[in-house]
Amino acid sequence: MDQKTHRCESDKQNLNNRLKKIEGQIRGLQKMIEEDRYCIDILVQISAVNAGLKRVGFQLMEQHTKHCLTDAIQSGDGEASIDELMKVVQQFSKS
Amino acid sequence: MDQKTHRCESDKQNLNNRLKKIEGQIRGLQKMIEEDRYCIDILVQISAVNAGLKRVGFQLMEQHTKHCLTDAIQSGDGEASIDELMKVVQQFSKS
């Protein structure tokens, strides 16, 4: 629960810049609702936000695999970490 | 481009309440990055946000089908509206 992942500043900055952009897009969606914008236009925008959020997830997943998982495997402790990754990959694929 | 959809106040309120909750979750994700939280925990949370955003989309899609699309079909003008809906359903399914 209090497991930590040390990320370098540039990775953190990069991830949070993307998340800030997504936060702005979510506010944009609220404005579209307020302004009675056409449903299909809003749905297209929701799809775009979802795809953007998944890209953040895949970026994080790659960093995780290249650092945390690689370390676990090199310490002979990969099995549990792989199970954990596979579980999140499946969850992601349905979301 | 300036096509509009009139939504009743309670529907707008309901959609925007969900979007505000999602906006808060996106800010929560930024905090998780700041605090060096474990990648897998962040990925699980991203999955949850994505699923929540899709639920907003499906709610909107249902309202669209029950109102806009139903009206179009009843005016004998359903074909183009159905093509438009099917396109967004497919986009959604990949996002």
Place this chain on the structure above:
Amino acid sequence: MDQKTHRCESDKQNLNNRLKKIEGQIRGLQKMIEEDRYCIDILVQISAVNAGLKRVGFQLMEQHTKHCLTDAIQSGDGEASIDELMKVVQQFSKS
């Protein structure tokens, strides 16, 4: 349960030709396993088959919406049919 959908011969032929192709691809996957083909190559092929099967689904969904759903809406009986469609759209999006 014994509800039927009358499809014209050319639509049935078209859908079943696609399904026969997919059936052949599933047999191809079994051969890849037999021949110890590289996991990633098999996974890429599984993705392709899944995408093909979804395309059959979307084609069927479009025909359903243009015929069955349109008929139901025109007979003033759209609500239940729309709920049913939305449910399958969501199921599809997770599969």
Place this chain on the structure above:
Amino acid sequence: MDQKTHRCESDKQNLNNRLKKIEGQIRGLQKMIEEDRYCIDILVQISAVNAGLKRVGFQLMEQHTKHCLTDAIQSGDGEASIDELMKVVQQFSKS
């Protein structure tokens, strides 16, 4: 292109049994089309087949990660293998 993955007999048997079951389900779909079965029932069944095929994919992905990827990482050659896995994970998530 001629990269191989050695799988033990029981894993091959297990994967191919699942694929044979899926092949049967694809034939079942063709029969449903032949018999003019209701679109929604066919769509529900397509969803089930897709989910089954994805489960085969995730099983293979797990075996790949526990064997091929683990070996690559232990030989200090993980980077390229991780990139390859991440690419297929993303492709899978859209299919």
